[in-house]
Structures are given as C-alpha cells and as structure tokens.
Amino acid sequence: MTGVSGDPNTPDLVCGSCDKPLEMRKVEASYLGQTFPVDLPCCPSCGFVYVSEELASGRMLKVEQALEDK
Amino acid sequence: MDGDQVKAWEALCIEEQPPACAAACPLRVDARGMAEKMAAGDFNGAMALYSRVVPFPAIIAHICEHPCEAVCRRAEAGGAVRIGALERALVEEAYPTIRRSAQRARKPKTIAIVGAGLAGLTAAFDLVMKGHAVTVFETEARPLERLRLDIDSSVLPPSAIDADLGALTSLGVDIRCRQRVTGGGSQALGDLIAGHDAVLLATGPGPAVQFSETLRLTAAGRIDLDPLTLATSLPTVFGSSLHSGGDETYSAILSVRDGRRAAVSLDRFLQGASLTASRADDTATGTCLYVNTARHAAVPPVEPADPVAGYCHAEAMSEAARCFPCHCLECVKACAYLTHYKTYPKRAVREIYNNDSIIMGNRKSNRMIDSCALCGLCQELCPNDLAMGDVCLDARQSMVDHGHMPASHHDFALRDMAFSRSDDVAFVRHQPGHDHSAVLFFPGCQLPASAPRQVEAVYRHLCDHLPGGVGFMLDCCGAPAHWSGRKALHQDALDHIRAIWEDHGRPRLITACSTCLKQIGEFMPDLPVASLWTELAAIGLPDHVAARSVAGPLAIHDPCTSRHAHDVQAAVRSIATLLGADVRELTGAEKTTCCGYGGLVSFANPEVGNAFVDRRIEESDDDYLAYCAMCRDNFARRGKRALHLIDLIFPDADDPAARPDPGFSGRRDNRLRLRRRLLRDLWGESMSDPVPPVALVIADAVRADIERKLLLVDDIAEVIAEAQRTGRVFKDRTSGHLTTSGRVGTITTWVEYEPTDAGFVVHRAYGHRMQVEVKP
Numbered sequence: 057m058t059g060v061s062g063d064p065n066t067p068d069l070v071c072g073s074c075d076k077p078l079e080m081r082k083v084e085a086s087y088l089g090q091t092f093p094v095d096l097p098c099c100p101s102c103g104f105v106y107v108s109e110e111l112a113s114g115r116m117l118k119v120e121q122a123l124e125d126k
Numbered sequence: 127m128d129g130d131q132v133k134a135w136e137a138l139c140i141e142e143q144p145p146a147c148a149a150a151c152p153l154r155v156d157a158r159g160m161a162e163k164m165a166a167g168d169f170n171g172a173m174a175l176y177s178r179v180v181p182f183p184a185i186i187a188h189i190c191e192h193p194c195e196a197v198c199r200r201a202e203a204g205g206a207v208r209i210g211a212l213e214r215a216l217v218e219e220a221y222p223t224i225r226r227s228a229q230r231a232r233k234p235k236t237i238a239i240v241g242a243g244l245a246g247l248t249a250a251f252d253l254v255m256k257g258h259a260v261t262v263f264e265t266e267a268r269p270l271e272r273l274r275l276d277i278d279s280s281v282l283p284p285s286a287i288d289a290d291l292g293a294l295t296s297l298g299v300d301i302r303c304r305q306r307v308t309g310g311g312s313q314a315l316g317d318l319i320a321g322h323d324a325v326l327l328a329t330g331p332g333p334a335v336q337f338s339e340t341l342r343l344t345a346a347g348r349i350d351l352d353p354l355t356l357a358t359s360l361p362t363v364f365g366s367s368l369h370s371g372g373d374e375t376y377s378a379i380l381s382v383r384d385g386r387r388a389a390v391s392l393d394r395f396l397q398g399a400s401l402t403a404s405r406a407d408d409t410a411t412g413t414c415l416y417v418n419t420a421r422h423a424a425v426p427p428v429e430p431a432d433p434v435a436g437y438c439h440a441e442a443m444s445e446a447a448r449c450f451p452c453h454c455l456e457c458v459k460a461c462a463y464l465t466h467y468k469t470y471p472k473r474a475v476r477e478i479y480n481n482d483s484i485i486m487g488n489r490k491s492n493r494m495i496d497s498c499a500l501c502g503l504c505q506e507l508c509p510n511d512l513a514m515g516d517v518c519l520d521a522r523q524s525m526v527d528h529g530h531m532p533a534s535h536h537d538f539a540l541r542d543m544a545f546s547r548s549d550d551v552a553f554v555r556h557q558p559g560h561d562h563s564a565v566l567f568f569p570g571c572q573l574p575a576s577a578p579r580q581v582e583a584v585y586r587h588l589c590d591h592l593p594g595g596v597g598f599m600l601d602c603c604g605a606p607a608h609w610s611g612r613k614a615l616h617q618d619a620l621d622h623i624r625a626i627w628e629d630h631g632r633p634r635l636i637t638a639c640s641t642c643l644k645q646i647g648e649f650m651p652d653l654p655v656a657s658l659w660t661e662l663a664a665i666g667l668p669d670h671v672a673a674r675s676v677a678g679p680l681a682i683h684d685p686c687t688s689r690h691a692h693d694v695q696a697a698v699r700s701i702a703t704l705l706g707a708d709v710r711e712l713t714g715a716e717k718t719t720c721c722g723y724g725g726l727v728s729f730a731n732p733e734v735g736n737a738f739v740d741r742r743i744e745e746s747d748d749d750y751l752a753y754c755a756m757c758r759d760n761f762a763r764r765g766k767r768a769l770h771l772i773d774l775i776f777p778d779a780d781d782p783a784a785r786p787d788p789g790f791s792g793r794r795d796n797r798l799r800l801r802r803r804l805l806r807d808l809w810g811e812s813m814s815d816p817v818p819p820v821a822l823v824i825a826d827a828v829r830a831d832i833e834r835k836l837l838l839v840d841d842i843a844e845v846i847a848e849a850q851r852t853g854r855v856f857k858d859r860t861s862g863h864l865t866t867s868g869r870v871g872t873i874t875t876w877v878e879y880e881p882t883d884a885g886f887v888v889h890r891a892y893g894h895r896m897q898v899e900v901k902p
C-alpha cells in the first residue's frame with residue numbers, strides 16, 4: 057500500500073512513465089465552466105492524475121449531476 | 127413553456143376532482159379518506175377527518191340522510207359503500223379521541239345567534255372556533271329540542287345529542303334557553319343588534335312578521351335574505367336560509383350546511399372581507415372524476431352480525447375496504463414512468479412547469495422530464511386525452527433552448543445518431559444496374575444494427591419484386607434528436623432525407639422501422655412513405671420461405687410508434703400467420719407499451735427504461751414477436767426470448783428467439799459491416815476492412831458492465847492504443863495491471879487492462895465527465 061489517499065481501496069499504483077509512487081496533490085477539477093480544487097493521487101513528476109472508479113461513479117458523479125441541474 | 131398551454135394541459139387531468147361521495151356531501155366530508163383510514167384500522171385518523179368538517183359528529187352520524195351513498199361508485203360493483211353505518215361505527219369507537227380547540231382572537235367579536243337548532247348551533251360552533259364570543263338565545267327549554275321530539279331515540283340516542291352539546295359548550299358557546307327574542311319589549315331584536323357586533327337569526331322556517339319593524343320581509347312574510355350570502359336588509363344581521371321558504375323538507379345535513387354558510391358570511395363581515403369574493407358553491411354536486419369501475423370485481427356490502435348495534439370494528443374495517451377508493455390514475459397504472467415517480471399528470475405538469483420557470487437554483491425535475499418514453503399510452507387511456515409525452519417533449523425543447531438540458535442525459539444517444547449519419551455508415555445508392563429509383567428502401571439505423579444479414583436479404587427481395595429500381599439508403603430518421611428536444615438537429619436530419627429524396631427523383635420510401643415511418647409521416651407528410659411490412663404483405667414473401675412450424679405461440683408486441691398504424695399492425699399479423707406462427711395478443715396494438723427506447727428514457731434513466739421492459743416481459747411466458755429492432759433487442763437484453771418479424775422471414779440461426787442483444791458496440795460494428803458488405807457485394811465497390819488499433823480480450827461480464835456504463839469498445843481500444851504509444855499509464859505493482867485514461871468526446875474514459883499474448887485483456891472501464899488536472 058502506498059497509503060497516499062488513506063483509502064484501503066487504492067491500488068498499489070506507480071506512474072508507468074516516471075516509476076514514482078503516487079502522492080496526494082491539490083488538483084483542479086472542472087465541469088460546465090465551473091472549477092474547484094480537490095485532493096487526488098497523482099504522479100509527483102509528470103502530474104498524471106488518478107481517478108478511481110469509486111470516485112468517478114460516486115462523489116464525482118454527484119457533483120456532475122448537481123452542476124448539470126443548476 | 128407557454129403558461130396558457132400548460133394550464134390547458136393541467137385542466138385535462140381530472141385526478142384531483144373530488145370523489146362522488148364528497149361531491150354529494152353538503153359538508154364535503156372526505157368519505158374516501160375516512161374509508162382508507164378505517165380499512166387500515168386507523169379509526170382515530172378517520173375520526174379526525176370526520177370531525178374536522180362535521181360540527182356534531184355523534185348526531186350527524188345517526189341522522190344524516192347520507193346523499194353520499196346514493197352516488198357512491200361502488201354501487202356499480204356490488205353495492206354502495208355504507209358510509210352512514212361506517213360513520214356510526216367510527217363514533218362508537220373513536221368519539222373520545224376528538225380534539226378541538228378554538229382559535230384565540232386578539233379582539234373577539236360578540237355574536238348573538240337566535241335559535242338553537244342545528245343551523246344556529248353549527249354557526250355557533252364555526253364562529254366560536256374562529257375565536258368569536260358567541261351567545262345563543264333559544265325559546266325552548268333545551269337546545270335541539272326539535273331533534274329530541276321528532277326523531278325516535280332508537281335512531282338518535284339522547285346520549286349522542288348530549289355528547290355533542292357538551293362539546294359545544296365546553297368550547298365556550300353560551301346557550302341561553304327560554305329566551306324568546308321578539309320584535310319589541312324586554313328581549314327585543316333591536317337590543318340584540320345594538321349589543322352585538324353581528325346577529326344571526328336561525329329561528330327555522332316560517333313567517334317572521336314579529337321582526338317586520340326591524341328587517342325587510344318578503345311578500346310571504348319571511349325575512350328577505352340574499353340567497354348566496356344570507357345577508358338581510360341590515361348589514362350586521364344575517365339569517366339562515368330556511369327563512370327564505372324554498373324547499374322546507376327537513377334535512378339535518380342541509381340545516382348544518384345553512385348554519386355553516388351563514389357563519390362564513392358573519393366571519394367575512396366581521397373581518398371586513400367581501401361576502402362574495404371567491405366563495406365556493408356549497409350547493410354544487412357531481413364530479414367529473416373518472417373512475418374505471420369495471421376494473422373492480424363485485425363485492426356485496428358487509429352485513430353487521432348485530433343489526434341493532436351496527437358494525438363492530440372488524441366489520442367496519444371490511445366494509446371500509448370496499449371503497450375503491452375512487453381515483454382516475456388510468457394512465458399511472460399503465461405507465462412505468464409515472465409509477466416510478468409516484469405522480470399523476472396534473473401534479474407532474476405543474477412540477478414540470480415550475481422546473482421550467484426556475485431562474486436560479488436547482489432544476490430538480492430535469493431527469494423526471496427526460497424519463498418519459500413519449501409513447502402515447504397515457505393519451506390512449508386518459509378520458510380527456512392528455513398526452514404527457516407532449517408536455518415532456520415541450521419541456522425538453524425549452525430546456526435545450528435555454529441551455530438547461532443536462533449534457534449527460536442524451537449525449538450517448540446523440541453520438542450514436544451522429545455515427546449513423548456519418549460517412550462511416552450512411553450511404554445511398556440506386557439499385558445496382560439502375561440510374562433511377564422508383565422506390566428507396568430506408569431500413570433505419572437500428573434494424574441494420576441488430577440484424578444486418580436480414581436487412582441485406584430483404585433488400586435483395588425488394589429488388590427482385592419491385593419494378594423501376596429500388597434504391598438503398600442507410601441513414602437515421604432523426605428521432606433521437608426529436609426525442610431529446612434538439613429541434614435544429616432534428617430539422618437537419620429531416621432536411622437531409624428530403625434532399626436525398628429530391629435528388630433521387632422523389633421515389634416512394636419504404637421503411638423497416640415504425641419510428642422512421644412515423645417520423646417521416648408526421649414531419650414530411652408530402653413524402654410518399656410505406657412500411658416494409660405492408661409492402662411485403664402486398665408483394666409476397668420470398669419463394670423459399672415456406673410456412674414452417676414455429677415452436678410454441680408468439681405473443682405479439684407492437685412498438686409504441688405503431689400504436690395507430692393499423693395497416694402495419696394487420697400486415698405484420700398476416701405475415702406471421704402466413705409463416706405458421708400462432709400469434710397471441712398481449713394488450714393489443716393500441717394499448718401497447720414502450721420497450722424503454724422511446725423518448726431515450728433508457729439513456730436518461732436506465733432504471734425506468736428497464737422497468738418498462740420488465741413490466742412488458744412479465745405479461746406472458748410466450749416468446750415475443752416484435753417488429754422494431756430496439757423492442758426485440760431490449761427484450762433480449764432483459765432475458766426474454768424474442769424474435770423480430772424479419773427473423774421469421776429470413777432466419778439467421780436455428781433458434782432466432784435466442785439471438786442476444788448486440789449491445790451498443792455490437793450495433794456500431796454491425797452498421798459498419800453492413801455498409802462494407804453491401805457496397806462491396808452489390809455495388810462492386812472496393813472496401814478495405816478496417817484494422818483494429820489493438821486486439822482486445824473482454825470477458826462477458828466486463829462487456830455487460832461496459833454496455834451498462836454506455837462506453838464503447840472502439841473507444842476503449844483507442845485509449846489503450848494511445849497509452850501503449852505514449853507510455854502514459856499507472857502500473858499496479860501487486861497485480862501488474864495497467865490503468866490509463868483518455869478523453870473521448872466529453873468523457874474521460876479509464877481502462878484497467880493487461881497485455882497478454884492473446885491481446886489486451888480489459889479488466890474494467892469507467893468514465894467521468896469532469897476534467898481533472900494538476901494546476902500549472
């Protein structure tokens with residue numbers, strides 16, 4: 057476990073290009089012209105951001121739907 | 127949305143009209159609500175409903191003439207509900223649970239009521255509840271003396287009178303007996319008027335010459351009353367309408383209504399409000415609530431074991447359960463969408479309009495609006511022909527026009543439509559060897575996606591049997607754009623079809639799909655168009671197709687877009703019968719239900735989409751016979767054995783009813799392949815088979831999951847190919863799996879995969895619309 061997210065479901069991922077374990081970083085999420093900061097695991101060298109399926113079909117989907125109904 | 131149009135739609139739905147019983151009750155007692163509660167054993171709740179409108183529950187339960195029973199719709203199925211007996215059982219059991227407290231007025235007005243009959247005491251009750259100070263003057267020794275004298279105590283026990291009177295006095299009404307109010311002298315009307323803010327004369331029928339000095343009388347010597355407001359010639363004095371000398375047959379419940387009508391006027395007068403403004407007509411009876419009583423089996427009324435004592439608790443519960451209760455809801459019962467949202471059109475129309483009118487804030491009903499199948503069944507069943515589909519489509523167009531349509535609801539379907547219309551798929555040709563088309567075959571986008579070989583076979587058959595050249599046009603009729611409220615895109619699709627039609631010498635169009643037929647007929651009525659099925663019924667089936675025994679009967683499912691296409695319905699049935707099928711009806715064509723594709727409901731709301739299919743599937747154990755590719759494939763997807771009519775004519779397998787749903791990725795492949803094969807084989811054009819970017823290995827469960835998430839295998843292949851080129855992947859050190867993502871249209875598609883000798887094994891895929899990136 058890298059433990060970067062503190063989430064036991066996060067797989068033991070490294071960046072394939074940089075061979076670095078992922079770290080939690082503040083990244084920018086945007087949808088329908090709205091942007092907001094969120095903490096997500098990503099490669100510390102190249103900045104490739106990882107989104108787990110749990111996140112995509114859970115919290116992220118909720119936010120997307122809320123923005124669509126605004 | 128246009129407010130007037132919305133009001134007109136709302137007005138069509140009569141579900142909120144009162145049931146017959148309440149409409150006939152002079153007090154509008156909610157017998158339906160009471161019966162529902164009593165049937166559930168909630169007698170206290172029923173009593174609360176009853177005592178909210180009935181001032182003297184014990185008395186009225188015993189002596190009301192219950193006009194409600196005379197009109198109860200249960201009479202058409204076993205006998206009217208015995209509402210009177212239910213009310214008595216209710217009083218018997220739950221009278222002590224009545225809780226009432228009068229409002230507290232800051233400056234109580236003083237009111238004198240002359241006459242302690244039912245009308246006077248009802249007014250006293252209503253006015254004391256409003257917080258006024260009420261004094262009642264009665265000539266006799268006791269209030270309600272007439273009830274005691276005229277009605278046998280076996281009908282109206284004195285204890286009932288005492289209980290209701292006790293409750294009235296405990297609310298603070300001051301009843302003074304042996305007080306005769308006269309024209310002059312010690313207890314003169316003039317003094318009452320001078321000493322009170324308002325006076326009500328509730329002295330019962332008959333002349334009132336003693337008051338002639340004070341009030342204007344009619345020629346018959348009765349107090350001259352305004353029939354609607356019960357006002358007299360003096361502003362602070364009102365009368366009960368029995369003075370006016372209309373129908374003087376005594377009615378307990380009408381006396382109560384008179385007292386109530388007078389109380390409304392007095393209260394309005396004391397508050398300085400208009401006596402007439404928006405006053406409900408308390409004499410109206412009858413209702414336009416539609417009730418399909420034929421739906422209910424006849425059940426006779428419950429007879430009490432002890433007729434003198436009346437219903438016991440259990441008997442009252444069973445009698446109450448005979449109340450239907452009266453509702454229309456004809457459309458709701460038949461529609462998976464309205465059922466899912468636990469609503470009915472009148473309420474839904476209002477909700478949709480409110481959603482449309484929101485300036486700032488959440489549009490909570492967007493998904494609800496996009497979950498209607500636009501199937502037209504509601505209109506078919508509604509006594510007033512309300513078409514919810516028209517409402518939802520209008521709302522969708524408004525959402526699109528104002529930029530409020532959620533992108534995610536229809537994106538996938540519109541992308542699929544764009545693909546069908548793209549140069550990768552769409553093409554049009556005259557019949558090989560012809561430079562003219564008398565006929566243009568338009569199979570639509572879904573049949574070629576589901577049964578491409580059969581489409582080719584039927585095209586060859588048409589070419590052999592129709593003179594003048596049969597052209598072929600693979601394209602989309604634009605229905606998805608229409609259903610999603612995209613007017614411009616829809617028009618673009620229609621214009622394209624028209625241009626081709628002009629270009630090809632205005633041939634007669636033949637469509638295989640009911641939706642295409644309906645679209646062209648509705649939006650381009652000048653184009654001659656016919657259904658493939660009526661055409662085949664006319665020209666005959668291929669020679670090699672002989673009647674064969676289809677195993678078992680077939681239950682026929684008409685697509686909702688063929689609801690009114692009677693010639694098509696008949697042609698389909700005759701072809702199937704000719705082929706030896708034993709065709710059984712489900713609901714019949716006019717009442718057919720949607721398969722979940724209509725209105726794009728499965729894309730905006732898969733749960734409702736599946737509910738449509740699943741409901742339909744449950745109607746029969748027979749294999750289903752459909753003649754829309756989406757209907758057939760949706761049945762197959764949900765595990766129902768189903769055939770398309772074209773499978774009967776050109777069987778492609780031993781057991782075509784077991785043909786699986788090709789799924790969205792399969793549909794795309796089928797269209798691409800059909801185009802290549804036709805152009806190569808029929809028109810001799812050179813076509814190269816596309817080389818897939820990477821070879822994929824996908825287990826069935828993963829494939830189904832990908833379908834459910836509306837992701838395409840082609841897109842997944844592209845994402846993997848790109849990752850292999852760039853090395854932009856995450857690697858799971860435990861499993862060795864690679865994970866990558868790529869933006870496909872408006873979706874970031876993630877794939878977890880594993881390179882093997884057989885190809886890339888896809889373990890899972892998922893997507894999101896939001897974009898995430900490290901801030902530069």
Ligand code: SF4
Pocket residue numbers: 145146147148157158161197198199200207209448449450451452
């Ligand atoms: S069936 Fe029930 S709701 Fe309908 S009229 Fe009779 S009591 Fe009223």
Ligand code: SF4
Pocket residue numbers: 457460461462463464497498499500501502503504505513514515720
């Ligand atoms: S899904 Fe069909 S029956 Fe239901 S409201 Fe829509 S058009 Fe009417």
Ligand code: SF4
Pocket residue numbers: 138139140141416454455456457458470471472504507508509510511512
């Ligand atoms: S069928 Fe539906 S829309 Fe028509 S009146 Fe009844 S509840 Fe209303």
Ligand SMILES: [Zn+2]
Pocket residue numbers: 071072073074075076099100101102103104
């Ligand atoms: Zn990296």
